[in-house]
Every structure is written in C-alpha cells, then in structure tokens.
Amino acid sequence: MHAALTSFSDQSSSSGVSKSDRRWCSDGLEFGCLDGEKVTMSFILDCCDREIISFTARQGKGSPAWMVHDEVLLATEKRFGSVEKVPSKLQLLTDNGSAYIAKSTKRLLKLLGIEDCKTAVCSPQSNGMAESLVKTLKRDYLPYMNLSNAQTALTELPRVVELYNNEHPHSALGYLSPREFRQKNRLQDARPTSNEEACPQILLSLGLVEKNQPAGSVCL
Numbered sequence: 001m002h003a004a005l006t007s008f009s010d011q012s013s014s015s016g017v018s019k020s021d022r023r024w025c026s027d028g029l030e031f032g033c034l035d036g037e038k039v040t041m042s043f044i045l046d047c048c049d050r051e052i053i054s055f056t057a058r059q060g061k062g063s064p065a066w067m068v069h070d071e072v073l074l075a076t077e078k079r080f081g082s083v084e085k086v087p088s089k090l091q092l093l094t095d096n097g098s099a100y101i102a103k104s105t106k107r108l109l110k111l112l113g114i115e116d117c118k119t120a121v122c123s124p125q126s127n128g129m130a131e132s133l134v135k136t137l138k139r140d141y142l143p144y145m146n147l148s149n150a151q152t153a154l155t156e157l158p159r160v161v162e163l164y165n166n167e168h169p170h171s172a173l174g175y176l177s178p179r180e181f182r183q184k185n186r187l188q189d190a191r192p193t194s195n196e197e198a199c200p201q202i203l204l205s206l207g208l209v210e211k212n213q214p215a216g217s218v219c220l
Contacts, residue, residue, distance in 0.1 A: 016047050016129060016172065020187055021079050021086075023047040023117075025093040026071065026100070027130035028063045031142055037150035041137075041157060042067045044075045047093070047129055049187065050170050051178035052161050053078055055220055059150040065102040072105075074220070076112060081190035085113035093117040093127055136168070158220050 017023045028042035042063050043055040054074035056067040072092070080086055092114050094100040100118070109116045119127045141164065145156045169175040176184065 018048065020046050020048045020182070020185075021088065021090060023091040023093060024053065024075065025127055025130040026068065027095065027127060027134055028067075028097075029134045029137060030061060031138070031147070031153075033147045033149050033153055035149045039150050039153050040067075042071060042099070043130075043133070043161075044071050044092075045130055045133055046178075049178050049181050049185075050129075050133075050173060051165050051182065052133070055157070055161055057154055057157050059154065063097065063099045065099045065104050068099045068102075068105050069108055072108060072112070072114070076114075078189050085111075089115070091115040091117045093119070093130070095119050095127055137164070140168075161220065 023046075024044050025047055026042065026044045028040060030038060030040045032038055037059060038061045039057060039059060040061060040063055041055060041057040044053045045051070046053055054071040056071045058067065076083065076086060090113075092109060094117070096118055099105060106116060137160070141160045145160060146152050165177065166179045167177050169177055170181075173181040182188075
C-alpha cells in the first residue's frame, strides 16, 4: 500500500477520478450563528461519486487533528467495513492545514494504507472538488439552516448532509445525486457508519490517544 506523502498539483483542478474509493478529498468550513457562536465542519468527499462519506463538526473555531482522525475512520468503516488496511489503492487529497499535516494524522493514514496527497503550496486550487463543495454548502444549504446557536446548527448538519447526498445533482454524474449515482452503479457501503463503534476503539488500538468527540461536536 502507498503511504508516502504525494504533492498533487494538477492544474486542471478537477481532482476527479473514474471509480469510487480511488481518491477521497477533505476540506473544512467555518460559519457563524446568529448569537455570535462559531461552528467548524470538516468532511471527506469521494472524488468520483461526490458523496460526503463522513463529516465531523464542533462548536468553536479551527479543526483539531481529532476531527480528521474521526472522519477518516468513519469513511473507512463505511466504505470498507472493519479493516486494518484499505483493500485497494486509495488517496486522500487535502491542503496543508495543521490538522492534515499533524504527525498523528500522517501515522493514521500510513497505518490504514491510505496515500497522503497534499496540494502544492503554489497550487491550492488543485483540491478544487473539496473547495467547490464548501461553496455549495455555503450557497445552497447554510442559508436555510436554523443558525440560532451552535448546538442547534450541529443538530441540523446531519440532515443537511443527507439532503446533499440524496438530492444534489451533479453534471459530472449525469445530473444524478451522489446516492442516485451509487445506486445506478450498484455501489454499496460495507456497513452503516457508527461513530460510537468506529472512532474511540480504533484510535486506542492504533495508539492515537487524543480525546475524540468533545462536548459540542457531531460526527457522521
């Protein structure tokens, strides 16, 4: 399995691939609530079928490494089941944010056999698919959420992600939603995602002892 750091500088910025579970990408966004509280969300997106495979969110600013750990583990469990390593070549494309370059994140990706791909410093747009999702969420979904306070917003996010996955059309998918595309191509998840099962136990077994899921956070 490939686990070395790879620089990804495709100037086309598409970051797309022809098969699911060959390249995932990750990014995050921060938004404010009406009472002044902040919420930070991070996600993993499949670069073929455009499904948000997993996400984490918390009250406050910034994405600590545990958010990336959780979403990587949840995505791996959802697509491949309870495996020690992913069964085929898989890349994770991210920028050079602190959570993505943390030693614990690098170690987790290496243990799972996921190739750690980073956008070139001179070409952050090469993670264009993740950046496009951020813009879509901000434009088409956040304005219609209940943003009265952070806790309310956190409870809304799972519904928003499900709505995007089930109904948001993509021209690259023949104007199907991610779930419609996966159903048409008979792509099935290995198992339902459960953060209670996946995250703490696996992190402990890997020796990654950072606290997961502090109060005021959500993971799916």
